[in-house]
Amino acid sequence: MVLPGTAVAQALSCTVPGRVPLPRPDLPNERQPARRLPIGSYTLAISWSPEYCRTRGRQPVAQFQCGSGNRFGFVLHGLWPDGYGKEWPQYCRATPILPRQVIRRNMCATPSPQLLQHEWAKHGTCMAGYTPQRYFAQSTGMFARLRYPDMEALSRMPTTAGRLAEAIARANPGLGADMMRITTTRQGWLDEVWLCLDKRFRYARCPGHQGGVAPSTTVRIWRARD
Secondary structure, eight states: OOOOOEEOOSEEEOOOOSSOOOOOOOOOOSSSOOBOOOOOEEEEEEEEHHHHHHHHTTSGGGHHHHSTTOEESEEEEEEEEEOSSSOOOBOOSOOOOOOHHHHHHHTTTSOOHHHHHHHHHHTGGGSTTOOHHHHHHHHHHHHHHOOEEOHHHHHTSOOBHHHHHHHHHHHSTTOOGGGEEEEEOTTSBEEEEEEEEOTTSOBOOOOTTSOOOOTTSBOBOOOOOO
16 A cells, blocks of 8 residues: 655645634633642644534634635644543633734634633643743644644545554654544544643653544544635
8 A cells, every 4th residue: 555645734724814803711610620730741632624614614713714715734722731640630720811912823723712712721821830922832833843644645545543643653753653542523534633742742652541532443534625
């Protein structure tokens, strides 16, 4: 079998508008309470944008990501501090609305002001000594270094979560297939890839409770349409 080539599948086309909307506050609640726990590791979560736009692209909140001439492959969901077990820290301190310049600087990686606010409020505030600028520089820096197999070619052939993870690993030295988890929708379409990291942000084997589908699970990949 001929393997698809390596590619950058991130912002295929992205223009940030002159004025970006400010997000709403993102606060803890009964379902998502504040939880202050020691950090044992991290997860870098990336989302497959064509699938998101297929199912939610008509929503007004998705206009920047899915309309206005912008096109994305993978986008950055966020950098998540994990705990030492199945629970993780979240909403560790109160935070104001992100400055517009921070939103503008990061929208071509995470194309949603509200998601940027959520990621900082829920996850970034638990990282000691981090400002929004430092948090997003850390996450977007790792995201920008990622390379991908040819997702267009992969979408045209039968594949499994394990084979997709192996293809991504081949494109990224130091990353193994056991250092990521693949998640899908209920219909089996590729949703996200979770990359497991140690406390120094180095790739690491994922813990057994990390989640994701089994490596043998069939994964379908929705292709971006022009």
